[in-house]
Amino acid sequence: MDFGLTEEQTALRESIEQFAQARLNDNLVDNDKAGVFARENWRECAKIGLVGLPIPEAYGGSQADAVTTMVALEALGYGCRDNGLIFSLNAHLWAGASPILRFGTEEQRRRYLPAMCAGEMIAAHGMSEPGSGSDAYALTTTAVRDGDRYLVNGSKTFITNAPVADVFLVFATTDRRRGFAGVNAFLVDSDTPGLTVGEPTDKMGLRTSPMADVHLDGCAVPASCRLGPEGGGSAVFNWTMERERSFILAAALGTMRRDLERCVEHARTRRQFGKPIGSFQAVSHRLVDMRLRLDASRLLLYRLGWSIDRGQPAGLEAALAKLSVSENFVQSGLDAIQVHGGYGFMTEYELERDLRxxxxxRLYSGTSEVQRNLAARQLGLS
Ligand SMILES: Cc1cc2nc3c(=O)[nH]c(=O)nc-3n(C[C@H](O)[C@H](O)[C@H](O)COP(=O)(O)OP(=O)(O)OC[C@H]3O[C@@H](n4cnc5c(N)ncnc54)[C@H](O)[C@@H]3O)c2cc1C
Structure with a gap:
């Protein structure tokens, strides 16, 4: 096993870090307060291939393997302090573009992927509903076949990118009695009559990543827009969620690395009781724990990438990585504030935003409890 990066990966990491530091960090405090999505920065990301990282070049993507994709996302997380922008980009990549590549017909791929990779089209993923979150297959949105189209009715909630999305991957059931086997996936363009997007949702964090509810009222979706075979929606959803939970926190490694560096610098320079605070063991041990969590997170994630690149089943590894990295991310965010004392609590220091x-x-792509359930199942427990 080789723990080193290739020369290309190292160069990619450096170039993305420099790009992100120089181009993606303007007005973050104000944008966070006002909930502004940086559409222009999305286009900038597209220009250097970040919006289509794992998509083949034939469809306009960068054709990066899994480990290289993780390296690129970690670099983006390190250089770009707009976690909301990165989250939106991840939702687009893993819950929009990737399932189209995996399950789409050639026509569907050609219609969506080049525009998505070019930053011209944004994707959103609509599974959650007011009554079904963790229990996703309890969804009540229906799709009734009507000749060569389906009539879709229902409401989706917590939909990332909904206010700016051009296409929605919507899940609906054609037969509730069949449970997950009755679920179908559809690609629904945002201008389809009957599809409406609610007011942007206000939220605790990721405020620059727009979110809204989506309503489908007699929305006529051509049968040619079904993704995957009839009754194949659960396969689309399960595959998509495993992919999403595998990659969505790679950028968090970069955020944790950046915050740790800031903490070390602060602990070296901030003096209390006549000494740098880093000379107090309570502080230095906290920094060591942050480093330990970062290294453990990276090892879990890159091992997962390594398995994906070899085509090995990685369901257990994905659940463990998502669980561990998310919990480490939150704990390191708390620690960064503690090390900075009152300053860490203040908005202008931009640490409280990383924590929020x-x-x-710990919630999206399956809560921590759901990741434990998935892992338990992989261990042969129900
Ligand atoms: C920032 C953000 C972005 C999101 N983006 C999208 C999106 O783009 N598209 C989309 O479809 N959804 C999206 N979601 C929704 C997300 O998938 C759900 O919030 C998540 O699946 C949890 O569902 P819920 O919120 O209904 O909580 P619930 O399922 O009601 O869970 C509440 C609590 O009960 C626990 N719980 C539930 N069932 C079990 C169980 N069997 N065992 C143990 N504990 C359990 C949960 O872990 C949690 O602690 C997003 C959510 C967030 C926070």
Whole structure:
């Protein structure tokens, strides 16, 4: 096993860090307060291939393997302090573009992927509903076949990117009695009559990542827009969630690394009782724990990438990595504030925002409890 990066990966990491530091960090405090999505920065990310990282070049993507994709996302997380922008980009990549690549017909791929990779089209993923979150297959949105189309009715909630999305991957059931086997996935363009997007949702963190509810009222979706075979929605959803939970926290490694560096610098320079605070063991041990969590997170995630690149089943590894990295992300966010004392609590220091942004990682793509359930199942427990 080789723990080193290739020359290309090292160069990619450096170039993305420099790009992100120089181009993606303007007005973050104000944008966070006002909930502004940086559409122009999305286009900048697209120009250097970040919006289509794992998508083949034939469809306009960067064709990066899993480990290289993680390296690129970690670099983005390190250089870009707009966690909301990165979260939106991840949702687009893993819950929009990737399932289209995996399950789409050639026509669907050609229609969506080049525009998505070019930053011209943004994707959103609509599974959660007011009554079904962790129990996703209890969804009540229905799709009734009507000739060569489906009529879709229902409401989706917590939909990342909904206010700016051009296409929605919507899950609906054609037969509730069949449970997950009755679920279908559809690609629904945002201008389809009957699809409406609610008011942007206000939230604790990731405020620059727009979110809203989505309503489907007699929305006529051509049968050619179904993703995957009839009744194949659960396969689409399960695959998509495993992919998403594998990659969505790679950028968090970069955020943790950046915050740790800031903490070490602060502990060296901030003096109390006539000494740098880093000379107090209570402080230095906290920094060591932050470093330990960062290294453990990176090892879990890159091992997962390594398995994905070899085509090995990695369901257990994905659940463990998502669980561990998200919990480490939140704890390191708390520690960064503690090391900075009162300053860490103040908005202008931009650490409290990282903490607020991190909390959602324990919820999206399956909560920490759900990751434990998935891992338990992989261990042969029900
Ligand atoms: C920032 C953010 C972005 C999101 N983006 C999207 C999106 O783009 N598209 C989309 O479809 N959804 C999205 N979601 C929704 C997300 O998938 C759900 O919030 C998540 O699946 C949890 O569902 P819930 O919120 O209904 O909580 P619930 O399922 O009601 O869970 C409440 C609590 O009960 C626990 N719990 C539930 N069932 C079990 C169980 N069997 N065992 C143990 N504990 C259990 C949970 O872990 C949690 O602690 C997003 C959520 C957030 C926070």
């Amino acid at each position: 942004d991190s909390v959602a990682s």
